[in-house]
Amino acid sequence: MSSEFPSTSGLSNGRQWSALPLDGAPIEWSIDPQKGYIQGPLELEFMRGQKLSLILEEGQQALLVHEGQLQAVYLDGAHYLEIGCGQRQIDPSCQLIFLALNEPLRLRWPRSEPLRWGPTADQSVIGSCSLVIEWPGRFFGTFLQGQQHPDPEFIERLINQIVSGLFAEHLGGGPAGEGTPLANELQARLTRITPSDLNEDLNACGLSCTHLAVYTATPPIEDDMSQHTTSDATVT
Numbered sequence: 001m002s003s004e005f006p007s008t009s010g011l012s013n014g015r016q017w018s019a020l021p022l023d024g025a026p027i028e029w030s031i032d033p034q035k036g037y038i039q040g041p042l043e044l045e046f047m048r049g050q051k052l053s054l055i056l057e058e059g060q061q062a063l064l065v066h067e068g069q070l071q072a073v074y075l076d077g078a079h080y081l082e083i084g085c086g087q088r089q090i091d092p093s094c095q096l097i098f099l100a101l102n103e104p105l106r107l108r109w110p111r112s113e114p115l116r117w118g119p120t121a122d123q124s125v126i127g128s129c130s131l132v133i134e135w136p137g138r139f140f141g142t143f144l145q146g147q148q149h150p151d152p153e154f155i156e157r158l159i160n161q162i163v164s165g166l167f168a169e170h171l172g173g174g175p176a177g178e179g180t181p182l183a184n185e186l187q188a189r190l191t192r193i194t195p196s197d198l199n200e201d202l203n204a205c206g207l208s209c210t211h212l213a214v215y216t217a218t219p220p221i222e223d224d225m226s227q228h229t230t231s232d233a234t235v236t
Contacts, residue, residue, distance in 0.1 A: 025051075026050075026051040026052060026053035026080060027047060027050055027051065027052050027053065028053045028055065029042075029052055029053065029054050029055070030054075030055045030056075030057075031056070031060060031098045031100050032100075033057075033059075033060070033100040033102040033103070035100070036100065036152050037099060037100050037101055037105055037152060038097070038098070038099060038100075038144075038150050038152040038155065039097070039098040039099075039100060040095065040096055040097040040098050040150070041065065041095035041096060041097050041148070041149065041150075042095060042096040042097075042098070043095055044083050044090060044091075044092050044093075044094050044095065044096065045092045045093060047083040047092065048083055048084060048092040049083065049084055050083050051080060051081065051082050051083070052079075052080070052081040052082075052083060052090075053078065053079075053080055054074060054078070054079040054080075054081060054096075055078055055079075056074060056075065056076045056077060056078075056079070057076055057102065058076045058102070059076065059100070059101045059102040059103075060076055060098065060099065060100050060101070060102065061073060061074065061075055061076070061098070061099040061101070061133070061136050062074040062079070062096050062097070062098050062099075063096065063097040063098075063099070063136060063140055063144070064090070064094055064095075064096060065094060065095045065096070065097060065140075066091055066093065066094045066095075067093070068145060068146055069145075070137060070140045070141070070145070071094065073136045073137060097140075097144060097150065099133055099136060099139075101132060101133055104130040104131060104132050104210055104211070105130070105131045105132070105133075105156070105159070106128060106129070106130050106131075107128065107129045107130075107131065107156070107159065107160055107163065108127075108128045109125060109126050109127055109128065109214075110126060111126050111217060114126050114217040115127075115160070115163070115164055115167065115214075116164065117164050117165075117167035117168040117171060118168060121217075121218075122217075122218050123168075123171075124217040124218075125167065125190060125214045125215060125216060125217055126214070126215050126216075126217050127212075127213045127214035127215050128211070128212075128213050128214075129163060129198075129209060129211065129212050129213075129214070130209070130210045130211035130212075131159070131202070131207045131208065131209055131210070132207070132208050132210055133206055133207060133208075134203065134206060134207065134208040135203070135206040136206060137206065138203075138204065138205060138206030139205065139206030139207065140206070141206075142204075142205040142206060143155045143158060143159075143205070143206075159205075159207070162201075162202070162205065163198065163202075166197075166198050166201055166202075167193075167214075170189070170193050170197060171186065171189055171190075186216050187215065187216045190214050190215065190216065193212065193214070194212065195208075195209035195210060195211065195212050196209075198212065
């Protein structure tokens with residue numbers, strides 16, 4: 001048996017890995033959703049000759065990867081995997097990557113860090129967006145393939161860039177666009193953007209938008225005028 005411990009980035013199930021079961025009982029494995037929405041990889045080499053009892057709760061998925069290629073997707077439920085080189089066994093050189101999406105992936109754009117969809121300050125929006133992984137195979141191919149140790153923060157930045165590009169398409173005013181609309185026109189365009197509009201492109205990445213609430217980072221002109229009018233009236 002290899003003396004190396006498995007790679008357990010973001011993983012935690014409370015087991016002391018220095019002692020594997022000797023009675024042939026399966027190794028129980030579950031994931032903690034509090035450890036992040038992408039966890040792993042879990043190297044299976046150290047489990048050679050062992051049985052793995054993989055318990056996935058609703059909203060949790062496990063991706064079986066071999067030499068950088070996706071081999072299988074395990075959805076919520078109990079899965080019993082035999083690790084070895086025989087028929088109907090899981091090759092010990094495989095890895096498991098876990099997706100813990102008990103809660104949607106939420107992108108938030110506060111006024112201090114707006115979502116910029118163009119090069120200028122007025123080409124930005126504030127608000128939030130909720131995403132779920134609908135197609136794990138597409139998600140793997142877009143964000144995980146080729147990464148030995150997936151970085152959730154890096155992947156979230158990539159997703160944020162994709163969403164930013166979609167806003168640029170819908171709002172115009174990119175580097176080769178039609179120019180930035182005024183704040184009141186921009187807000188009108190924002191109210192017409194729905195999750196389904198984003199999903200036309202997000203689905204190709206394995207993602208689906210379930211909630212969208214966005215606003216102009218710069219208030220419309222009439223809002224500024226209203227504030228000034230209120231202020232002047234108060235002073236008077």
